[in-house]
Each structure stands twice: as C-alpha cells, then as structure tokens.
Amino acid sequence: MEITSGFILAIMVLAAVSSIQFFKGRKLNLQIMQHYLRSIEDVVKPEDKEYVWLGGYIGFRAYYRVNRDNVKKFEYTLTLLPRQSLLYFPIALLTSRHDKLYIVVKPQSQIKREAHLIQKGYYRIKPRIENEEFLKRETVVIGNREYEALYEKRRDVELLKYLVESLSKPGNIKHVSLTPSTNVFYVLMKPEPDTIEDDVRKILSFANKKLKTGPFSS
Numbered sequence: 001m002e003i004t005s006g007f008i009l010a011i012m013v014l015a016a017v018s019s020i021q022f023f024k025g026r027k028l029n030l031q032i033m034q035h036y037l038r039s040i041e042d043v044v045k046p047e048d049k050e051y052v053w054l055g056g057y058i059g060f061r062a063y064y065r066v067n068r069d070n071v072k073k074f075e076y077t078l079t080l081l082p083r084q085s086l087l088y089f090p091i092a093l094l095t096s097r098h099d100k101l102y103i104v105v106k107p108q109s110q111i112k113r114e115a116h117l118i119q120k121g122y123y124r125i126k127p128r129i130e131n132e133e134f135l136k137r138e139t140v141v142i143g144n145r146e147y148e149a150l151y152e153k154r155r156d157v158e159l160l161k162y163l164v165e166s167l168s169k170p171g172n173i174k175h176v177s178l179t180p181s182t183n184v185f186y187v188l189m190k191p192e193p194d195t196i197e198d199d200v201r202k203i204l205s206f207a208n209k210k211l212k213t214g215p216f217s218s
Contacts, residue, residue: 026057029057029080030057032080032099032193033057033059033060033078033080035193035196036078036101036191036193036196037051037060037062039193039196039197039200040062040076040196040197040200041062041064042197043197043200043201043204044064044066044074044200044204045066045068046064046065046066046074047065047066047067047068048064048065049062049063049064049065050062050063051063054077054079057080057082058079058080058082059077059078059079059080060077060078061075061076061077061078062075062076062077062078063075069108069208069212070107070108070109070207070208070209070211070212071105071106071107071108071204071207071208072106072107072108073104073105073106074103074104074105074106074204075103075104075105075106076101076102076103076104077100077101077102078099078100078101078102078191079099079100079102080099081098081099098190099190099191100188100189100190100191101187101188101189101190101191101196102186102187102188103186103187103188103189103200103203104184104185104186105184105185105186105187105203105204105207106183106184106185107183107185107207107211107212108212109211109212110180110183111178111179111180111183111184111185111211112180113151113152113153113156113178113180114129114130114131114135114150114151114152114177114178114179114180115149115150115151115152115153115156115157115160115177115178116129116135116148116149116150116151116160116175116176116177116178117140117142117147117148117149117157117160117161117164117173117175117176117177118147118148118150118174118175119145119146119147119171119173119174119175120139120145120146120147120148122174122175123175127175129150130179130181132150134152135150135151135152136150136151136152136154137149137150138157140157140161142161142164142165142170142171143165143170143171144171145170145171147161147164156178159210160176160177160178163176163202163203163206163210164176166202166206167189167199167202167203168192168195168198168199169190169192169195172189172190172191172192173187173188173189174188174189174190175187175188176188178211185206185207185211187203
C-alpha cells in the first residue's frame with residue numbers, strides 16, 4: 001500500500017490533537033477528583049481516612065472512619081470518564097455514560113430489611129441481589145424516571161423514595177439500597193460538582209435520622 005504525504009499529515013495531526021487532549025483531559029480529571037475529595041471530606045469530617053488511587057486518571061476510593069451519630073464508616077468510589085483519551089472518550093460515553101459515585105454507608109444501628117430502588121434501563125447487566133426471589137416488586141415513578149422497587153415492606157420503599165426526591169437531581173440517582181446481611185446503605189449516582197456537598201449532607205442526614213430511628217433500624 002502506498003503511503004501518501006496526506007496520510008502521514010493526517011497521522012501527525014491526530015497525534016498532535018491526541019497529545020493536547022491528553023494533557024487537557026488529565027488536568028480536568030485531576031481537578032474534578034480534587035474537588036470531590038475536598039467537598040465530601042468537608043461534609044463527612046472523618047476522624048480517620050485512607051485514599052486508594054485507582055491508577056491513571058480514572059478516580060480513587062476513599063475510606064472514612066466516622067464514628068459519629070449513627071455513621072460508623074463512610075466509603076466511596078469515584079470513577080471518571082477518560083477525558084484524557086481522544087479515541088476512547090467517545091466509546092466511554094456510550095458504555096459508562098457519565099462519571100460515577102458509589103457511596104457505602106455503614107451505620108451504627110442494624111438494618112433489618114432489604115430494600116432497593118433501581119432506575120429502570122440503567123444497568124445493562126442486572127446486579128445480583130441477595131434473596132431477590134423473596135422480595136416484592138413494583139414500579140415507582142420519581143420525577144420523570146421509573147424505578148424498580150424491590151422490598152420486604154412497602155414503607156421502606158417510601159423512605160428510600162423520600163431520600164431520592166430530596167436530592168438535588170433525583171434522576172442522577174441510579175440505585176439506592178439497604179442490605180441487612182452486610183448492614184450497608186448504598187447509593188450509586190451521577191455526581192454533580194455544584195451539588196455534591198448538599199447531596200452528601202442529605203445522605204448522611206438520612207443515615208443519622210431515618211436509619212437510626214426509622215423502621216429500617218433495630
């Protein structure tokens with residue numbers, strides 16, 4: 001195959017643009033990580049903390065020991081779109097779709113019953129839910145989104161719905177659950193830099209008030 005000067009020029013331009021995108025995207029992802037780290041830590045105010053870098057500019061995991069009010073531990077994983085990659089970024093928009101924040105709260109109180117709200121159509125591969133076959137099911141509408149509710153008692157879903165509706169953009173909440181076997185309160189969401197502090201504050205408030213004194217706790 002004959003390699004023309006035009007082909008070589010196109011490769012050189014692509015390489016130059018990819019290099020510029022790498023440095024710009026890397027800087028942006030680092031700024032996003034720093035923003036979320038500072039914002040969440042300022043709200044949670046942990047007594048001890050540990051961060052684990054996920055490699056490259058993908059994101060990080062944070063482990064906070066809180067031991068305050070009804071929150072024993074607050075852990076989260078932030079994964080970001082590969083803004084530094086000119087070629088992979090469009091693919092990631094189709095597969096990952098957005099930045100993700102996975103929050104795991106371990107309360108002091110004991111969660112008694114299983115409950116889930118899962119945004120319909122979000123998961124391509126449905127997550128494994130323990131004892132799913134024994135849970136009741138129904139569709140719950142929050143804003144303009146439909147959620148699949150799985151639960152033992154209907155009032156538990158109402159409280160999870162109350163939480164989702166109280167957050168800045170309910171449609172950003174993809175999965176929220178309470179699992180008694182691991183005693184975990186879990187939230188998967190699309191984070192927003194401008195509202196992350198308020199959302200985390202409300203998630204903590206839910207754990208401190210509803211999980212401590214509501215029907216979830218013993």
